[in-house]
Amino acid sequence: MTDTALDVPLAVEAAVESPTARAWRRLMRRKAAIFGLFVIALFIVVALLAPLIVPYDPIRQSWSAVRRAPSWAHIFGTDDVGRDVFSRVIYGSRASLFAGVISVGIALSVGVPLGLLAGYRGGFIDALLSRITDAMLACPFIILAIALAAFLGPSLGNAMIAIGITTTPIFIRLTRGQVMSVKVEEYIEAARAVGNPRWRIAIVHILPNILPALLVQATLSIAAAIIAEAALSYLGLGQQPPYPSWGSMLNAAQRFLTSAPWMAVWPGLAIFLSVLSFNLVGDGLRDALDPRER
């Protein structure tokens, strides 16, 4: 008797899969998402271990090795001042990944609380925040980022702030919309009925329910932020010379397309691969977290 009584709850527990485990299992069924995760992991390892991987100093110029084609000594070739392109692409991953993560971090930490406030409180605050969001979204992404970066002054840090500010309205709007649909649910009503304060309902009960949507958007936004950082660096508003960034490397490469085309291939390929990977993982997460798909 005692044995049976113990067995039943255990069996039930084994059969119930947590939402996180289910989402992970579904994500792992998608080859494209696995590829994306693998490439992102690879880029993170490369960025972290950059000093151990690079064969040459990425900023040291060598006038005896100017614009050398790819060879065993320089597998991606050298640039217009004799720097090793491979070492620069490796170090460039730091600027790009860092910019992607930090700027989306800025957008999340400003956008989510404001979105929660607008969606949960409603009324005047909602109207005000929504109009500000509309105004920011009316300015094309890169144009606003360029203007912000220009007024703040060119540097990688300011480029991240500019991209972060430009990405923020997306998260305000998304959080607000999600909160609006979640706050009418019965369990929120119940939480309110037992006397939970508003901030507690917003953080403990609403936020966890809107996390999946935020996670998908954050992943896709990192992809957009990496492109934006590369674009700003290409224009000279991001990472400043001599420090490498994929965008600024492409700018230099364009002047030597005839004599050193390899200079343009590798940094571009690195941007493409990292952005593609974040897009693949974002798409995979969206499908894996969609409750309609079982």
Added chain:
Amino acid sequence: MLKYIGKRLLQLIPTLFFVSVLIFSLQHLMPGDPATVMAGEEQDPVAIEQIRKQYHLDQPIVVQYVYWVKGVVSGDLGESMRNKEAVLPLILQKLPVTMQLAAMAIVIALTIGISAGVISAVKKNTVWDYAANVFALWGISTPNFWLGIMLIFLFSVQLGWLPTSGYVPLRENWQASLASTIMPAFVLGNAIAAILMRHTRSAMLQVLESDYVRTARAKGLLERRIIIKHALRNALTPVITLGALEFGTLLSGAVLTEQIFTIPGFGKLIVDSVFNRDYAVVQGVVLVTATIFIILNLLADVAYHLVNPRLRATL
């Protein structure tokens, strides 16, 4: 209908107000005294004082804003610090170049995006569908400045078919004009084609499941006729309206594309102004793009209501 448009126009007022506040506050993001920064390297006290007077920087910030908005409303977006020209005519002068590029990009995007979307929906889960999806992912993930550089390398440096950069106005020589803009237009259209493809695919999949398509099939109509006349016509409505929202992507893309191909449109104008510390022009370009975007958004919304019979009834 007029009531609806009126309501939408009224809603624009607060949005435009915040756009103006946002753009006005840009100049206050500058570290230090804006007048000193605007004066550049010369640091001539007389010039700094003149700038302070000209931009009313010696007045409280609210007063500065009122002066600025007054100017904007009367079409005065300030003066370019570099060549002392008025900002608005300067932007309007560059606008046709960007518009030509944008129009060509839209034609390319619609042609590629809609056909790829239709093919992938009709041939769902086949090689065609996968190929179209790969194309969409490629289009979304490729930075347009890299694609531009690679196209210049292939078609200009290697094959010598097209000029590497520069722009010939349409009125001067239309063939040379097309040759100078086809690559940038493709670069610009490519990313939007990918987005349109995804919209078209999902809209087509939805429509192909509908009752009227089933009825058309039951009547024994030719499949091609069903797809083009019955399905695509209905699927296009959301695609076109969603496509109009991509105008922002188009303008953002134009900034970089014009820079790569040295095309003197207004994308290049904003970048050049940034490096010349010509802040009034930067503000002017952001203001003009935001206003165009807001108007297009409104037109797309009204058009959507007009072509959708169910929504038309609610007007």
